Amino acid sequence: MRAAVFVFLALSLICAPQAGKAHALDPGYLDLRQLAHGTWQVLWRVPDVKGQPMNIGAVLPEHCKPGRSPEPTSEGAAWVSTWVAECDAEIAGQTVTIDGLERQKNEVLLRLQPLNSETVTLRFTPKSPVLTIPVNPSTWTVLVSYFQLGFEHILAGWDHLLFVVALFVLVRDPWRLVGAVTAFTVAHSITLAMATLGILNVPAAPVEAIIALSIVFLALEILKHKKGKLRLSEQYPWIVCFCFGLLHGLGFAGALSEIGLPPQDIPTALLAFNVGVEGGQLAFIGTLSLLILTWRTVAPPIAAQFHSIAALVAGYAIGCVSVYWLVERISGF
Structure with a gap:
């Protein structure tokens, strides 16, 4: 049967x-694009939950100011905020946190785009809301992140x-x-x-x-x-x-x-x-x-x-x- x-x-x-x-379980998205030495353009996309942004927040390394996202604006299926962060030191080897992710079922992707090195893609999960930015990134991180994203996307x-x-x-x-x-x-x-x-x-x-x-x-x-x-x-x-x-x-x-x-x-x-x-x-x-x-x-x-x-x-x-x-x-x- x-x-x-x-x-x-x-x-x-x-x-x-x-x-x-x-x-329904679209992931969040954090994009860090380096504009100059110590200057980063930040894009933070948060899934919509019943007309409100999901209760999570991006927290940059301590030496980056501002280190937290401003109030997002609605773009329909998601809420988006952008800002420019000034970092006194390199962020490679430092930690980035998605505050509140441990209480959610969603995940968050981080795309890091430095000026003089390869783009890095990392994946935050409710069990891993804090990640260390690798000093020597590899293509393997992209393979793992997007494989897991495809696997979980079909199941959601x-x-x-x-x-x-x-x-x-x-x-x-x-x-x-x-x-x-x-x-x-x-x-x-x-x-x-x-x-x-x-x-x-x-x-x-x-x-x-x-x-x-x-x-x-x-x-x-x-x-x-x-x-x-x-x-x-x-x-x-x-x-x-x-x-x-x-x-x-x-x-x-x-x-x-x-x-x-x-x-x-x-x-x-x-x-x-x-x-x-x-x-x-x-x-x-x-x-x-x-x-x-x-x-x-x-x-x-x-x-x-x-x-x-x-x-x-x-x-x-x-x-x-x-x-x-x-x-x-x-x-x-």
Whole structure:
């Protein structure tokens, strides 16, 4: 009984306060750009929480004045403040703190752009709200930071996860499913790179609506399934996933463009982000498979009895959530 778990997942999406938003756990962003010796331009971006800036603050090294961010101004989905800090000494080897991050679920990315050395990308987490700026930065820090960002971004994107859940219901063969998810990743990697680099520019609102529509399509495929007669998404899952992956990549690009890419390591950051997304998708599929295996092992009679209606119930649950998102996003144009 593959779809029992999906029903509860879909219903939880309806009740989740962030269900209408694709990326409710967007990270914060701190950019330090050196203008001259001892002078730094600071950009501090804080996620929006119910119309107010998240209760976190950037704290620069002690010898930098001002060391804290001024009151931010709203830019819709985030709050932004900028200022110029004067530092009496080098900040390499010093600590930067995100005050209050330990009480949040979000993360914060730091991009450090010195005049005479490589750009550094660091990642603050609730467990690591204080970081030391490396004296000799390496490309490895970019790889790790953006891989983790991609991995966690897919797990926080409810609409992308529901798309994977619908695929899981439709495609029963494990290798075909992995192939379909990989085709999805290849496709969104293309549009993500094009949009992030400015080659392709599409408004975010229609993209988010079409992403919801892609989930509606898969829900209909589940509901119209007939034994012995394969639907389009079951016959050619990799083609369907590739086409929809092009759209989902534009959705990923919206979040990544707000975070920014290190100018010196754009290819590395894009690669790491995409590999992280693929890793997150495969980890999610593995978790679902383990849950279903456990269900079948612990309660085989119940699982067998529920099998006949499971896909139908899952299809309606996924359809209801995706239609709700579609209407909400269209109404927000």
